[in-house]
Amino acid sequence: METTLVDVREVPAPTRGAGEDIKIPSFSELCMRAVAFVIVAPEYNHGYPGLLKHVLDTNLKEYVHKAVGVCGVSAGPFGATRMIENLLPVLRELGLVTIFWDVNFSSARKLFDERGAILDPAYGGRFDKFARELVWMAKVLRHGRERVPLEA
């Protein structure tokens, strides 16, 4: 399994314009090759970061019927659950297929050591459930995209 980390702050999306009008070839090609996505995002005022939405909006066909899971990060105790609830309809409209499991990283300032390693071992099991469902969904959807025609 191959993974690629994308920091949306480093995707060169112009702020004048939006959507597929500002499609970024390198990001588009990466999304085209991907079979699944993990979005890790913080919660600001119950919402997702505007920059994340701006970058996601630059593609459409690259996402259709591909799996996505969401990890929320918050300074408080709720692990960005409200951000995730707000993000789900956006992902659906982009054609992505969300999984049941999320991972909620609460109290983020206390959750990692100075090297970035997570301090609470319980997250290992939570992420394992998340990842196993995401891989299952990615396999099923890939088969569907490639082999199962949409009935007329």
Next chain:
Amino acid sequence: MPENTRKPLDCPRCGLEMNRHAEKIAAHAVGEDGREDSSDAVLYEFHTCAACRFVLERPSA
């Protein structure tokens, strides 16, 4: 929904016949009253190549 009788797409990268697996209303017009006007919306269909994963979209017939 009428049967889609258009010829399947061949992948421009590898030549394999692509699979049509999705449709989406991908454009919405806004009427003079500011409300969404679906009469100008365009239905797109999405095709994926099993060999190279390339994806194409085209307006539905």
